[in-house]
Amino acid sequence: MNDFHRAEMADQELADAMDKLVIVKSAIYTSGERDPREPPPRQDTTGRLHLMGHDPRLPKMPDKPTLFDFFRLRFGPAAHMLQSARLALNNGCDEKVILACLLHDCSAAGFIRADHGYWAAQLIAPYVDEEVAFAVRYHQVLRFYPDESFGYKYPDSYVRLFGPEYKPEPYLDRAYEHCRNHRWYRTARLLTVNDLYSFDPNVHVELEEFTDIVGRNFRQPPEGLGFDDSSSAHMWRTINWPTRYL
Numbered sequence: 001m002n003d004f005h006r007a008e009m010a011d012q013e014l015a016d017a018m019d020k021l022v023i024v025k026s027a028i029y030t031s032g033e034r035d036p037r038e039p040p041p042r043q044d045t046t047g048r049l050h051l052m053g054h055d056p057r058l059p060k061m062p063d064k065p066t067l068f069d070f071f072r073l074r075f076g077p078a079a080h081m082l083q084s085a086r087l088a089l090n091n092g093c094d095e096k097v098i099l100a101c102l103l104h105d106c107s108a109a110g111f112i113r114a115d116h117g118y119w120a121a122q123l124i125a126p127y128v129d130e131e132v133a134f135a136v137r138y139h140q141v142l143r144f145y146p147d148e149s150f151g152y153k154y155p156d157s158y159v160r161l162f163g164p165e166y167k168p169e170p171y172l173d174r175a176y177e178h179c180r181n182h183r184w185y186r187t188a189r190l191l192t193v194n195d196l197y198s199f200d201p202n203v204h205v206e207l208e209e210f211t212d213i214v215g216r217n218f219r220q221p222p223e224g225l226g227f228d229d230s231s232s233a234h235m236w237r238t239i240n241w242p243t244r245y246l
């Protein structure tokens, strides 16, 4: 069997699996494209079961997925996080900052964009030092507020993305004040300093460069992320199986 036939068979298997299953999207995936108050579009469900596990359109995760499995199989292009982590490494930051850089946008990459710092902090909180989760949570906030003592300016990219008139919401002002007066402000600020917003498409960074730092600073559960009954296990399971009916 040649590659062409193998690809054809895989396509056929996927089509067969799809025929047998009803796969729906959560309201959060479609809200805005459609009015969430309206009933979801009707599907013909006769003779089909609702998906309650792996989505056949996605690469299958191992039974005990690690953080790196999520990077490889569920997060979008991670070059930005990897390059930020390498920058922090080259700048001589400590391992907490390097790890925070490696993880900081994992929610935007694989889960939910809105309030991505908060979601990412919640995802990683059971597995990292509290200070790392704090930095990840507040990087989203601090990005809007310059601090010249760290050489951090309001990003030009934000002017392009959001327009010159954009003002952060009041909850961000309050969160900024809280962070500014916190003992871990420096850690969160160092994350924003190393959070590259114009990354170089020609620089390639391998995940393996951070194997040791992750090994020392991320408490990978032996049962696999999502199956360890931690306070964020359900969130990792949702990333693994994003279209389960319940």
Ligand SMILES: [Fe+2]
Residues within 6 Å of the ligand: 104, 105, 116, 139, 140
């Ligand atoms: Fe971010």
Ligand SMILES: [Fe+2]
Residues within 6 Å of the ligand: 080, 104, 105, 195, 196
């Ligand atoms: Fe970032």
